[in-house]
Amino acid sequence: MNRHGLMLALAVQGAALAQSAVAEPFADGTWTLLRLTDARGTVTPQGGSAPTLTLAGTRFSTAGGAQVSGSTGCNRFTGRGVFTANTVRLGPLASTRRACAPEVSALEARFLNVLSEARGLSFSPNLLVLSTGRERLVFGNRVTAFEASRLFAEWRLVGAVGDTPPTLRLEPGGAVSGTTGCNLFRGTFTLGGDTLHFSPLATTRRACPSPELQRQETEYLRRLERVRRYRVSGNGLTLILEDGSEQTFQRPVNGG
Template sequence: MPLSLAGLTALALQGGNTSPTPFLTGTVWTLTALTDGGRLTSPGRLAPPVTLRLEGRDAAGSTGCNAYRSRFVTRANTLRFTPLLTTRRACPDFLDGLEDRFVTLMGQVRSFELRGATLTLFADKANRLVFRPAPSSPEVNMDLGGTWTVVRLEADGHSVPLASPAELTFGEGGSGQPLRLSGQAGCNRLSGSATLAEGLLTAGPLGVTRMLCAPEQMTQEAALLRALSAPLEVVLKGETLRLGGPAGQIELRRRA
């Protein structure tokens, strides 16, 4: 059922944080794929760019033929749009199907995921729209600021038991400077810096204290530090952050 402006307002008032997600706004997103008949397809080389820009509570862009606008609301990884209002320009035959499918799917969007610099909007498990930043758009501003609690840790494809609390805290490093990174690895504290570029997080150099703890805590700590030793792909979905790379996987939840 299409979401009315009144319904959008009601959704925004149902508790929780409904502030526009910083890393979604300010970027012009270009559609790279969408589902059609159950298959993920590309708009095609001949199709003009299909775009999306979110600013404040407003959504706008191009269907590839017509301009459109809408309103939206987010909470955690939930994303909902009001029905798209479009201009009425007559489109070439080969664009009609693309425009209709895009408008339909946008009205069905319920959630989103940001994986690196790829934004995916999910209508349901089978239907989605996939976007990348437009070439002229600023780099995606992924908001990692704050403290994140480690809830799952993997090394060499195997789960590592969490023997003691672990967390990572990211702080601003100043304009054009790396992020400040600190945290608790399981036994010892770590501190240093990290850079975030093109959807990859690179930590280091890191300083670590030298306390000796129980073997299971040291195993956890070694796995966490090893994962941080190589560039990690960043996947941000609501309040869940997943960092994955050749040396391990870390799943974290943002501390309230």
């Protein structure tokens, strides 16, 4: 083969490899459930109660499979799974055991049942469908790892009173924690595109040292319950409430 022929062959081979790489499934990110269909019918979850599915490592074929985690709308679950271009097989899923409202528990059971039995996969950048054949989970509103990496951090409330401003810490597993300036709190959150919802937050019961700090704590927790969307810009985080008002946070400088 002459030099020109060799270069042409290499170019063709490179194009084929590139096309193969593009075709390879890459569903990594956090997905929000848009629709569930099973023997009981079809349900469309709303708001912060919508289950989520977080996948990491779906591009690579490894013995351990991809990391799988998420929220049922009440409890957290984790496990592993093997993904191909059109199939999925999940291993056993470990879940927390928090008590849920009856309607949330019913959705949780249906969601986990279809998820654990799913074998078919259909994927596009904006839609992920897992199916057992007749049963289907349709996910959308994906938050990519890059987008999530900008959000997962510890944030400090801007414009707070007192020497210890309220904080907010968001973690990849869906856990949220922080301080009100007086007390500690913790809970969970769900993501979907630019949407963000917090679960009811559990707090410690320490008395605030002043009425001003007590008012700040009450208002801070009240506003977190009403968060619906978020925006990250540089070192700043803006939480957008259901009424359109905003709460602004910044990352601590040098971790301080």
